[in-house]
Amino acid sequence: MHANVLFPINAEAFTYIVPEALESKIKPGQRVLAPFKRGDKVGIVTGFGGDKLKGKEIKLRSLKSILDEEPLVPANLLKLIKWAGQYYMSTSGLALKNALLSAFFTGRKQGKARLTYDENIKKSGGFSLTQEQQNALTEINNPEDGVFLVHGVTGSGKTEIYIRAIKALPDDKKAIVLVPEIAITAQMVDRFRSRFGDEVVFYHSGLSTGERMTQWRKMRNGEVKAVIGVRSAVFAPFENIGLIVIDEEQEASYKQFEGLRYSARDVALARAKLEGINKIILGSATPSLEAFYNAENGKIRYLELKQRVEQRPLPQVEIIDMTMEDKQTFSFSNKLIDSIKETISANKQSLIMLNRRGYSPFPICTDCGYTYKCPACSITLIYHKDTKTLNCHYCGSHLIPQALCPQCKGTGIKYLGAGTQRVEEELHTLIPELSFTRMDRDTTRKKLSHYRIVKQMEEKKIEVLLGTQMVAKGHDFPDVTLSAVVSADITLNMPDFRSGERAFQLFTQLAGRAGRGDFPGKALIQTYEPEHYVFDYVRHHDYNGFYKKEIVQRKELFYPPFSKLIRIILSFKTKETAKKTVKDISVRIKRIDHKGIEILGPAPAPIEKIRNLWRWHLILKGKNSRALRRTASLVLEKIRGIRNIKIDIDVDPINLL
Ligand SMILES: [Zn+2]
Ligand SMILES: [Zn+2]
Ligand SMILES: [Zn+2]
Structure with a gap:
C-alpha cells in the first residue's frame, strides 16, 4: 500500500510505503511522520495509490507513524487546498502551508496572545432592524x-x-x-x-x-x-x-x-x-x-x-483646493486647522489620514495642478531621484522632466513629499496643546500597540488620531465628528489601474468614520487636483455614479472585470543579470502561440528593487481564464530553465506594483 503525503513546502505530494501495521489505521487528512531527506517531517495524507510508480527506479521509503487518530484535515478541505494550489499556479504544498498553522507540523507553539477577551460578557438580544x-x-x-x-x-x-x-x-x-x-x-x-x-x-x-x-x-x-x-x-x-x-x-x-x-x-x-x-x-x-x-x-x-x-445623516464632504491656499509652509489648510480646533472645543474627536507610502516624492505643478501621466498607459509617472527621470512603471518608457510645467509653462513644479511624521511635527507646531497619537506601520509594530491606540481613542484620552489608511478602517468611534485627508494626491496618483477605485473607496470609508454617534459629522479632503473625477462622486457619496464612470474606462483599457490578469514577476540579484536575462526571455516568449492572450513586457516592476532583488514583470491579459492560464504555463515552461532568476506568479493580481 502506498500513501501520498503532502508537506507544507513548495511541492506536490510525495509517495511513501505504508507499513502493514499502519494499513488499517491510515486515513486521508491524518498527520503522519515520514522520513524526508536526512531527517523526518510531518505531513498530511492526501490519498492512496502510487501504483504507477511500479517498475520505476524510485526507491520508496516507509512512513514512520500516524500522529492523529481522526483526520485533522477533512476531505472537503483537502480538495480546496488542491484547488488553490492549481488555480494560483503554485503547489498544493504551499496551499497547505497557508491553510494550516505551522505548529501542527513543527509542534512549536510560539507567541503570546495579543488580544484577550473579557470573560464575563453579557448575552444580548441585539438591535431592532430598519x-x-x-x-x-x-x-x-x-x-x-x-x-x-x-x-x-x-x-x-x-x-x-x-x-x-x-x-x-x-x-x-x-x-x-x-x-x-x-x-x-x-x-x-x-x-x-x-x-x-x-x-x-x-x-x-x-x-x-x-x-x-x-x-x-x-x-x-x-x-x-x-x-x-x-x-x-x-x-x-x-x-x-x-x-x-x-x-x-x-x-x-x-x-x-x-x-x-x-x-x-x-x-x-x-x-x-x-x-x-x-x-x-x-x-x-x-x-x-x-x-x-x-x-x-x-x-x-x-x-x-x-x-x-x-437615520443618522451621512457626513458632509468638502474638497479643499490646495492650489487656492495662500503660501503653504504646512500641509494643513487654514480651514482644516480651524475645524480641528472647533472639534476639540466641542469635546469631540478627529481622524486625520495621510496615506504616505514608501514612495519617492511625486512631481506636481502647484500652479495648475498638472501631474505627469504616461501617454500609453494612462497611469501616473513617478519621479526617480537616482536617474532624475519620470518613469512609466508599466510599459518601461520614461521622460526627463523639464524645468517648466508642460501644461502652463510656469515654474510651479514641486516635489511634494509630506509623510505622517512630518505632518505630526506640523500639528505640534500649529496646535501645541493638542493631544493626539500617530498610527501607522511604524507605531504599531509592537504587540498590542494597535489595540492600545484604538483604546486611547475609545476612552477619549486623545483628541486626534493621525495616521495612514489604518485610521480609515474598521473602527466605530461615536465621538468622531471630523475626518480629514491631508493629501488625497498620493492615493489618486498611485501608478496602478485601480487607483481611482482605491481612492474612491478610501475617501468614502474615511468620510464614513465621522458622525456615527449622535452628532453629525464632516469630512474635509485636501488636494491639488480638486477637479479629479473621483471627487465628483466622493462629495455626494455617489457610488453608482462612480461605478458608471469607472467601468467605462476599464472596458476601454480591457482591464478587470472585462479581462483577467496573470502577472509573472521575475527577480534577479543584480541589475546586469536582469538586463541580460530579460533580453533572452523576450526572445524565447516571442515564439509562443498565445491565442488571443496579450503578453505585456517584460518591463521593470514599479518597485524596481525589493530586498536586493531587481524586479521585472510580465503581464498576461485575456478574457478566458483557461486560455490565460494555459499561456502562462507556456511562458513558464520557456523560462523555468533559466538560471539566476526567481519567478513569482500572481493570478488575479490586485495591483501591478
Ligand atoms: Zn502647471
Ligand atoms: Zn507606459
Ligand atoms: Zn484598528
Whole structure:
C-alpha cells in the first residue's frame, strides 16, 4: 500500500510505503511522520495509490507513524487546498502551508496572545432592524441559493445582518465570517460574543498559536457554530458550511502578497462551488468593481442599504483646493486647522489620514495642478531621484522632466513629499496643546500597540488620531465628528489601474468614520487636483455614479472585470543579470502561440528593487481564464530553465506594483 503525503513546502505530494501495521489505521487528512531527506517531517495524507510508480527506479521509503487518530484535515478541505494550489499556479504544498498553522507540523507553539477577551460578557438580544435591514434579511434567509452583495453605506448596520443570517441557519450548518485584519477589534469581538457566546470562535493574528490550535480543533470537531477570522479563516475545517460572509469584500488585505498569492474572497467563492455552500454574502460600503459588475449582470443578487441606522445623516464632504491656499509652509489648510480646533472645543474627536507610502516624492505643478501621466498607459509617472527621470512603471518608457510645467509653462513644479511624521511635527507646531497619537506601520509594530491606540481613542484620552489608511478602517468611534485627508494626491496618483477605485473607496470609508454617534459629522479632503473625477462622486457619496464612470474606462483599457490578469514577476540579484536575462526571455516568449492572450513586457516592476532583488514583470491579459492560464504555463515552461532568476506568479493580481 502506498500513501501520498503532502508537506507544507513548495511541492506536490510525495509517495511513501505504508507499513502493514499502519494499513488499517491510515486515513486521508491524518498527520503522519515520514522520513524526508536526512531527517523526518510531518505531513498530511492526501490519498492512496502510487501504483504507477511500479517498475520505476524510485526507491520508496516507509512512513514512520500516524500522529492523529481522526483526520485533522477533512476531505472537503483537502480538495480546496488542491484547488488553490492549481488555480494560483503554485503547489498544493504551499496551499497547505497557508491553510494550516505551522505548529501542527513543527509542534512549536510560539507567541503570546495579543488580544484577550473579557470573560464575563453579557448575552444580548441585539438591535431592532430598519426596514432595509429587514428586507435584506428576508431575501438572504429564503431557502433559495444565492450569492448576495449587501451594499450598505457606512453605519448602515451590515454586521447585524450577518449575525441574524447566521442565527437563521439550520442547526447542523456552520458559518465562516471573513473580516479584514484591521477590523478585528475588541469591540467587534465583544459584539459577536454577546450574541453567540462560546458558539463562535475567533481566528486571527492577535491570538497565540496555542489558542489558534484550540480554535481549529473546536471547528474540526463541529463544537462551534461559526468562526470570525481574517484571510486564512477561509480554510476553516468545518465540514458542513451553510454560509460564508466576506465583510468589506473589496479590501486589499484579503489578498496575500507573497508565497501563495491567494485572495480569500475568491477562494471563498470557489469553496462555495466545490462544497455546494448555498449562501454567500459579500458586504461592502464601496463594493469592488468586479462585485458590482456581477450584481449588475445578475450573476449575484444585489441588496442595498441606503440609510444609516437611526437615520443618522451621512457626513458632509468638502474638497479643499490646495492650489487656492495662500503660501503653504504646512500641509494643513487654514480651514482644516480651524475645524480641528472647533472639534476639540466641542469635546469631540478627529481622524486625520495621510496615506504616505514608501514612495519617492511625486512631481506636481502647484500652479495648475498638472501631474505627469504616461501617454500609453494612462497611469501616473513617478519621479526617480537616482536617474532624475519620470518613469512609466508599466510599459518601461520614461521622460526627463523639464524645468517648466508642460501644461502652463510656469515654474510651479514641486516635489511634494509630506509623510505622517512630518505632518505630526506640523500639528505640534500649529496646535501645541493638542493631544493626539500617530498610527501607522511604524507605531504599531509592537504587540498590542494597535489595540492600545484604538483604546486611547475609545476612552477619549486623545483628541486626534493621525495616521495612514489604518485610521480609515474598521473602527466605530461615536465621538468622531471630523475626518480629514491631508493629501488625497498620493492615493489618486498611485501608478496602478485601480487607483481611482482605491481612492474612491478610501475617501468614502474615511468620510464614513465621522458622525456615527449622535452628532453629525464632516469630512474635509485636501488636494491639488480638486477637479479629479473621483471627487465628483466622493462629495455626494455617489457610488453608482462612480461605478458608471469607472467601468467605462476599464472596458476601454480591457482591464478587470472585462479581462483577467496573470502577472509573472521575475527577480534577479543584480541589475546586469536582469538586463541580460530579460533580453533572452523576450526572445524565447516571442515564439509562443498565445491565442488571443496579450503578453505585456517584460518591463521593470514599479518597485524596481525589493530586498536586493531587481524586479521585472510580465503581464498576461485575456478574457478566458483557461486560455490565460494555459499561456502562462507556456511562458513558464520557456523560462523555468533559466538560471539566476526567481519567478513569482500572481493570478488575479490586485495591483501591478
Ligand atoms: Zn484598528
Ligand atoms: Zn502647471
Ligand atoms: Zn507606459
